[in-house]
Amino acid sequence: METIESDVVIVGAGGAGLRAAIALAEADPGLRISLLSKVYPMRSHTCAAEGGAAGVARSDDSMDLHFGDTVGGGDWLCDQDAVEFFINEAPKELTRLEHWGCPWSRETDGSVGVRPFGGMKIKRTWFAADKTGFHLLHTLFQTSLKFESIRRFDEVFTTDLLVSDGRIQGCCAVEMRTGEMKQFLAPAVILCTGGAGRIFPFTTNGAIKTGDGMALAYRAGVPLKDMEFVQYHPTGLPATGILLTEGCRGEGGVLRNKDGYRYLQDYGMGPETPLGEPVLKTMELGPRDRLSQAFWQEQKKGNTVPTKWGDCVLLDMTHLGEARILERLPFVHELAHAYAGVDIVKEAVPIRPVVHYMMGGIHTDINAATPLPGLFAAGECACVSINGANRLGSNSLTELLVFGKRAAESAVKYVRSGTTKVDRAAADQQANAAEARVQALFDRPESTETMTAVRNEMTHAMETGAGIYREEAMLKDTADALAKLRQRQTSIALRDKSKVFNTEFTQLVELGCMLDVAQAVAVSALARKESRGSHQRLDHVERDDETFLKHSMAHYQGEDAPRMDYLDVVITKSRPGVRDYSGAKS
């Protein structure tokens, strides 16, 4: 087995991983950096983000306001020290990206333009038309090419972390083009593997978002935090789950039910605002969880529009006019046209809530460090937590930058602390075991079990039990189903025996990861007997700060369901209050 020694290994080359790599290379050109990714960096799902990245830019905005929106939006489950740090760093990081060439949209005087997003008191979303994530990812990737010390391993699929002596020692990964296992030895590993939306059937997430890094850390003994909090985005296209950015509503798009009525006013987000004059934090600019929940209620009332792919409501942008749509929302225009056959200049487009983002993830502290020495995590796979129970739109892209850099700084500090010698013998032993496990997948006896069946049953179980609204009995069913599926998964045999670019093999590993992550979601949701942010329980409709102003921590227990315990939320200056998104507030 080939062994590659480095000082820091980064797993994942999306926004977070690339930012971390650049920060490492800048911190010390002598560092040996290995950047692993199961796809070429520019294929990472950061490229799909449309709307923008939040950071205080205008003189009428302030750090306090961004703080308030984030913490309130997160239903007070955010760690406030982390939020403060995040908000202070945000404008610097977005500026740095500007210096690296990101084509931010501009005001006429040449300054960077900002647009409003849901749940924001003041416009603070920096945007590059409606392709912000795409530009952010390509700017970071292209900038990373400047640094010789970043050694890239593209299409190298990480399967295991190496841990011994209670410390991280590196990881093992399969090079997809040869099918060969490689051992990456390093005293520090940063996980930046992104989210896990693929555990649900309807999602804005690409095929690669299978929670690999979450599962790797979880199996290595690091708890997964706040996994029950899954964000639905209110405006996805029904058949494909393709997202129409929140920017649609930021620019003035409105939601209507089958009668053309702007139903959000019935769910505490009114009074109705005039067409084309969106009011911040009101109606369509309410937070995502509330909008998705309002959809569910309308559906129950029979006010939705039936389509071939299920019930929808209508996103109407026709009053914005062609010129504005083409300037500000060209990608939305293209997507709606191609995938829904709708010209948004002329017609309203049918949409429904789709799974979008995992607020939960690998437990890290404010320094992006996990409890396992040497293991760091950043981006969507991590939970710091700045997103609490519901992420404020456009905080995530900024989070990639701020905590990607932070993870790199922490890793450098850790590597330099001198206590980090890699235990070669132990690492070799583990790597051989990992290789044997991979081989065992190929050697499984034939069976009737199929990957497709297990995957479909998993996504179905998640949608029915752990969707927008949840309750005890359904969640129990889901958790039971997942336990069984985890069992069944072990008998799936690979039909493709070739070593070269075997995606059946990688899909099987991904399925294993998804099942572990899905089970953590369901069990965490079952245990949280309250409603908060994106976690809404029909049998526990109130928020319960007394018992549950706490982070859930799911601990891996092998074949059994995870063990749950709880961690206090860090509160510095904002006590839990009421989330008010009616137009009546100050």
Place this chain on the structure above:
Amino acid sequence: MSQRQITFEILRYDPETETEPRFQAYCVPCEEEWVVLDALNYIKDTLDGTLNYRWSCHMAVCGSCGMMINGEPMLSCKAFIRDLPAGTIKVEPLYHFPIERDLVVVLDDFMDKLESVKPYVIPKKQRPIEDGPYKQTPKQLHQYQQYSMCINCLLCYAACPQYGLTPEFIGPAALALTHRYNLDSRDKGRRQRQEVVATHEGVWECSFVGACSEVCPKDVDPAGAIQQMKIASTADWYLEHLMPWRRS
């Protein structure tokens, strides 16, 4: 629901057991609104798990899923079956790239070329963060914006006959990206990039077939970018030779 049985002929290749690619046919019940990628996923999930191809976003932005569909380079996630002529649909890996396995091609050559054109802002001097963002007017942004839309899907390389005949050619996407940075008001690195692109393997290899721009799914117009660079390079040459004092 309107379903149609459609036959897909897909080029398969497993280097471990085969010496050359072969076509394999699959009959797929296609939904009206499907793209070719949906059919491939159907094949992989229900008919034949050994078929391999790249994809991720299913929304024409990650650039993974380029392939030849009926001989045309296309993103399979944007190639609607209803838009293709009735009959068998032929799917092959992107032309002009070596086949790694099935529909997966080897991208090393492009990745090296991308790196060689220095696709990043090279400022005159490092701007401190405290100085805030550069000013860049919408007009200055428009100068390069179109050329910054490239998703590296490589359809243009599969369409370009020059790249097929002369693999040393830097090629459309990498050159368009060079132009993108050259035109950015924040960048001062054009001279450095000229060493690579104002060469025979650079812009001068292009004979303006224009196929790249016709197949580009993001309207990047690499052919236009290359012609503009030729004009600029020619202007450079004349300035240097007619006004030697301008040489720095």
Place this chain on the structure above:
Amino acid sequence: MSRNPYVREVPRTTWYMRNNRYIRYMLREVSCVFIGLYAASLTVGLVRLAQGDNEWTHYLNGISSPTGILFSLLAFGFACYHSITWFNVTPRAMRIPKGDGFVPGPAIVSAHYIIWAVVSLVFLLMMGVL
């Protein structure tokens, strides 16, 4: 190593038969041959003129024979094809800034046609045809 990337050779001599796009491109390139031949025939005409009346008449007979006319028509067709295809792509090679954007493509293309028409007119006038 189990890899063995398969390289599909591009047919060196017949590559342009692979699709219509390439054929159109080849036609555009081939048009130069006809334009070149036409220019050559004009040069020959000049030489003939200098050689005297007899040679000149001979030349005129040649170009007004059916083959001569066919050749002229072909050359004219190719010249038009060449010009039109070039005019259509000019907006992409020359972007003229205007306001926050650029002069729209059709305007640039039309400008080319107008100049073409004006120049042709001037020549026809000078030659006394009009």
